[in-house]
Amino acid sequence: MRLRIQLFCVQFILSIVLHASDKDVGDALIKGGAQVKYEGENAVSILFSSKSKDEPRDPTPEQLVQTGTLKHLKSLTIYNNCGATDETIGFIDGLDTLESAAINALKISDAGMSHFANVKNLKKLTLWHCFNKQFNGSGSAALAALPKLESYACDGSTFNDEGLKACAALKQVSALRFHHTAATDAGFVHLKGMENLKSLTLSTQFSVRIGDGSLAAIAEIPNLEKLEINETLLTYEGGLKHLKKLPKLKELVLKETEISDDDMSKLKADLSNTQIGWTKPKPEQAEKMKADLAKKKK
Numbered sequence: 001m002r003l004r005i006q007l008f009c010v011q012f013i014l015s016i017v018l019h020a021s022d023k024d025v026g027d028a029l030i031k032g033g034a035q036v037k038y039e040g041e042n043a044v045s046i047l048f049s050s051k052s053k054d055e056p057r058d059p060t061p062e063q064l065v066q067t068g069t070l071k072h073l074k075s076l077t078i079y080n081n082c083g084a085t086d087e088t089i090g091f092i093d094g095l096d097t098l099e100s101a102a103i104n105a106l107k108i109s110d111a112g113m114s115h116f117a118n119v120k121n122l123k124k125l126t127l128w129h130c131f132n133k134q135f136n137g138s139g140s141a142a143l144a145a146l147p148k149l150e151s152y153a154c155d156g157s158t159f160n161d162e163g164l165k166a167c168a169a170l171k172q173v174s175a176l177r178f179h180h181t182a183a184t185d186a187g188f189v190h191l192k193g194m195e196n197l198k199s200l201t202l203s204t205q206f207s208v209r210i211g212d213g214s215l216a217a218i219a220e221i222p223n224l225e226k227l228e229i230n231e232t233l234l235t236y237e238g239g240l241k242h243l244k245k246l247p248k249l250k251e252l253v254l255k256e257t258e259i260s261d262d263d264m265s266k267l268k269a270d271l272s273n274t275q276i277g278w279t280k281p282k283p284e285q286a287e288k289m290k291a292d293l294a295k296k297k298k
Contacts (some may be wrong), residue, residue: 025066033057042072049079058083074099081105086112092117092264100105100149102126115143124150126177130157136182137163144169149207153177153201161187168194175199179230185213203230206256206285208293212239219245228253231281233289236263244270256281258289 020028026036026043034057037045044234046067048059058080059067067076068091078096084093092098099118106112109132116125125143135161143149152173154163159178164187168174174196180203188210193196197209204210212230218227219242227249234240234257243249252274258281259267268276280286 001276012080020069020071024071025233026218027032028042032060032063034059034063038250039072039126043077044069044072045241046070046073047077047079048082049077056195057078061088065162066086068094072097078103078254089115092116093234095119098122102127102128103243106130107132108139109134110136111287113139113143117142118231121148122146123148124152126151126153127157128155128164130159132152132158136160136168141166143173144171148173150179151172151175153179154181155179157181161190164188165190167191170194171196173197175201177201179203180205182209183207186209188214188217192217195223197221198223199226199228200224201226201228201253204232205257206281206289208233208289208296211293215239215242218244221246223248225249226251226253228255230255230257231285232254233286233293234263235259235260240267241270244265245274252276254278256285 003032017185021041022043023038023041024114026038029046030036031187035047035049036043047056050057053226059078059082064084064212067073073095076095076177082103082105086109089108089112092101092115099121101127106127108130116122135158137154140152140163145154149170149172152167152170153176155177158178160182161184163181164183170191171194174195176199178201200221210229212235217237218224223257224246225248230253234254240259240263249271251269256279259278266279
C-alpha cells in the first residue's frame with residue numbers, strides 16, 4: 001500500500017512538471033538544494049551533493065521525477081544516496097541528451113539496469129555503492145545498447161564475475177573501472193579480446209580476490225594502453241610476466257601493491273617503453289595479504 005501511494009504521488013508530480021519549463025524545474029531543484037547549471041534557459045548539469053555530513057541532501061523521489069523531465073540535460077551527478085529502485089529508476093528514461101551520469105547508492109537489481117539502455121547519448125556511466133542481493137552486475141549487458149558509451153565504472157558494490165561476463169558484451173567501451181567489488185581472478189577471462197578496451201582500472205581493498213591469476217587474461221586485451229591494479233599482491237612468475245604481451249601498454253599504475261624489488265626490476269626490463277607508477281602498501285597491509293594468499297593456496 002505504501003509503495004502504491006508513493007507511485008501515485010510521483011505520477012501526480014510528473015503530470016505537473018511535464019508542463020513546466022526547464023528553467024522552472026531547474027529553479028525548483030535549486031531551492032531543494034541541488035546545484036544546476038544553465039545554457040540560456042536550459043538546465044544542462046545537475047549535482048546533488050551534501051554541504052556536510054550533518055546536512056545530507058539526498059534527492060527525494062519527487063526531485064528525481066523533476067530531473068527526468070529536463071530535455072537538455074547533459075550531466076547528472078548524485079553524490080548523495082540516490083535510493084532509486086527498479087520501480088523508480090525510470091526517471092532517467094526520457095533523458096535523451098544525457099552524456100554523463102554518476103550515481104551513488106542505487107537500490108536497483110540487475111533488471112533495473114535496463115533503464116540505462118534508454119539513454120542513447122550516454123557516454124560515461126559511473127555507479128558507486130550499488131549493494132543489493134539482486135545485483136551482481138549481470139545487468140550491465142544492457143549497456144551494449146548504448147552506441148556512444150565510452151566509459152563504465154561500478155565501484156564499491158556487489159558487482160562480481162557475472163558482471164565481468166556481462167561487460168564482454170560492451171564492445172564499444174574503451175574504459176572500465178571496478179574499485180572494491182566482489183570480482184575475482186576467474187572473471188577476467190571474459191574480457192579477453194575486447195578490441196576497443198584501452199583502459200582498465202581495478203582496486204581490491206587489500207584482498208587477494210584479484211591478483212596474479214587475473215593477469216594472463218588481462219594480457220590478452222589486445223589494445224590496452226593503461227592498466228591500473230591497486231591494493232593487492234603480485235609476483236613476476238605468478239602473473240606480471242604476462243604483461244609483456246601487451247604491445248600497446250603505455251602506462252601501468254600499481255598503487256599500494258606488494259611486489260618484491262627483484263620482481264619489479266624484471267617487470268621494468270620487460271616494459272621498458274611503459275611508464276610505471278608504483279607505491280608499496282603499509283607493512284601491516286602487506287602482511288595481511290601474504291597471510292590471506294597462504295590460506296588461499298592451502
